[in-house]
Amino acid sequence: MSTSITIEQLKCFIAVSKEMNFRKAAKNLNMSQPPVTRHIANLEHNLKAKLYERNTRSVKLTKEGTLFLTHATEIISRIEDASKIITKNKDSMIGTVSLGFVPSMANEILPLIATHLKENLPQVKLIFKESMSFEQVEGLNTGSLDIGLTRLPKDLESFNYSRVVSEPYFLVINDDHELSKKENITVYDLHNIDFIMYDAVIGRYSFELLSSLFLNAGVKPNFVQYVSQPLVFLGLVRASMGVALLASTTKKHAPKNVTFKEIQLPGWVRSDVYLATRKQPKNNMTLQVYNNIMEALYNRIEA
Amino acid sequence: MSTSITIEQLKCFIAVSKEMNFRKAAKNLNMSQPPVTRHIANLEHNLKAKLYERNTRSVKLTKEGTLFLTHATEIISRIEDASKIITKNKDSMIGTVSLGFVPSMANEILPLIATHLKENLPQVKLIFKESMSFEQVEGLNTGSLDIGLTRLPKDLESFNYSRVVSEPYFLVINDDHELSKKENITVYDLHNIDFIMYDAVIGRYSFELLSSLFLNAGVKPNFVQYVSQPLVFLGLVRASMGVALLASTTKKHAPKNVTFKEIQLPGWVRSDVYLATRKQPKNNMTLQVYNNIMEALYNRIEA
C-alpha cells in the first residue's frame, strides 16, 4: 500500500492514456503488463479517485482521469526539463539569479528592473518568481531565491535589505458614496463604513497594517469582503460594495466612477516594499544584480 | 545505479537544503541519515552535477544546486497540488457567503450585477465572495454559496447553470518580440517560445484548457513562469519574460509596448464563465436573484 504518488505511477498513467490499452502501454514502457495494472491501481488509491472506466474490453478516462492527465503530463515534463537544465547548463548557469516579487510589483517595477538589467548586465539570466512575502523569506533562507521584492521588514532582520517603494494609501471610493464629497477625511470617518479588506493570508502585510491602524484608532469599519487582487478591489468599489484603502500604484487602473481620494493617516501607514538578499550571497553575481536593481529604482525615484 | 530521478530524491534534496545538515534533514524526513546521503548521491549522479559542496563540517549549495532547488520545490508542490485538486480535499471557505465570483469578473460584470440588483431587488443584501472555481462548486454543494460566477462546466452538471461570458483568448506580446510582426499566428507558432503560464491551482481552469490545447497540438512552449493575476501577466510580458494567452477582458489594462494580438485557436479554446446555482435553492430569493442577474447580463449582451 504505497502512501505517496510515484513517478512510475505517473509514467504508467500517461502511457496508458496514450494507448488506451494496458498491454501496449506496458510494451512502450519496456515492462510486463501486471505492474502497469498495479501502478494505476495504486495511483487511484492515492488520489482516492477512479482514473479509468475499464473492463477487459475497453479503457476510458473518467472525468477525474482527464483532469489529472494534464497535471501528470505537466509534472513529468517538468522533471525532465529540470534534469536537462541542470545537466546541459552545468557550466553556463553561473549567471542565473532568481528574483521573487509580490504581485503589486509586477506592473511597473518589474519591467523597469528587467529592462535595466538587460542593458547593464545582459549576461545575467534572471528567473522571476511571483510569491507572497513570507514565501520569499523562506526562499531566501533555503537558497531557492537570491533576491526578493518583499514586504514584512520584521522577518528581514537577517538579510541585507533596503526600502525601494513607499507609497501612501488612498481611500478608494465610488463617486456615489456619502464620503465622496467630504473634505479632510481621516481614519475616524471609516467607522461603521462598509469596507473591503485585504485577505488575511494572501495580503497578510496590508491586512495586519490596516488592522493595527483601525485598532489603534479605535475605529471599526464594517468588513464586507476579504479580497487580494487589486482589480477585484476596484471592481467591488465600483459595484458600491464599500470603500477600500489601496496604494497609489493601482490608481491608473481605476474604472469609471471610482476615485482615489486623499486620506490623512499616521506616517507609518504606508505601502512599503523592500529589496532583500542574503548577507552572504552565494555568488557575486547576486550582489551585482542587487546593486543594479537598486540603481534602476533609484533612477526612478529621481524621475 | 538508479536511472531516473525519484520523488524521494527530490524530497531529500529539499529537506537537506532547508536544514543544510544531513542528519537533521533525515530526522525531519523520519528516516536515518545514510539513505539521505545515498539519495543525494544518486540525484547528483542522475543530474551529472554536484548539488552540494560538502564535507563532515559544512554543507553548501553549489550553483547547480541552487538552480535545481527552485525546480525541485516546484515539482514537489506541483505533485501535492495535483493530488489535492483531484482528491478535492480543499477546505471550505471561511464564513458564509452568497455570490461567488472568479477574479476576472470583478472588473466589469460585478458592478453591472450590483447596480442592476440595487435597482430591481433593493431589499436583497448580496454578499460577494471572491473565490476560485472549484471552491465555488464546493460552496454550492455545502450550501455556503447560493450562486456562483464560475468556470469548470464539467463540475456543474448537478446545478442549474448557463453561460454568461465567452471570450476569445488573445496572444499578449511585447512589441519587441519576434512574433509581433507575424501575421496569422496559430498555436504552432508557440512551440519552444518562452511562455507565461497560468498557475495550476489558482488559475486551474485556464491552466487545464491551455494544457489540453498544447497537448492536442503537440506544441511545447517553454513555460518560464506560473502566474495567476492578470496584472502580473501584463507586467511580465512588458518585461519581455515571454508571451501569454489572456482573455480579452484584460485588454484595457495593457501597458505600453504590450499588444493583444489575434491568434487562431480551436473553437473550444475560450474563456467561459457560467452562472450556477443549486437545482433546489434554499429559498426562493436565490432564484429571484439568479434570474435578475441573468437579466442584467442579457441586457449587456444586447448592448
Added chain:
DNA sequence: CGCAATTGATATTAATAAAGTATCAATAAA
C-alpha cells in the same frame, strides 16, 4: 596538544517493494 563531540560516508545486514511468470475470467467477433 589532546580529547570529546559532531559531521557526512560506507559496509553489511534486514526489510520492503517491485517485477516477472503463469493463469484467470470477461468479453466481443466470427
Added chain:
DNA sequence: TTTATTGATACTTTATTAATATCAATTGCG
C-alpha cells in the same frame, strides 16, 4: 460455440531501499 484479446490476480523471484553499526574527518575547548 469457439477463439483471440483484454485487464486482473496469485505466486515467486529479483531488485531496491532502509537501518545498524562504524569510520574518518573536522572543529572547539581546555
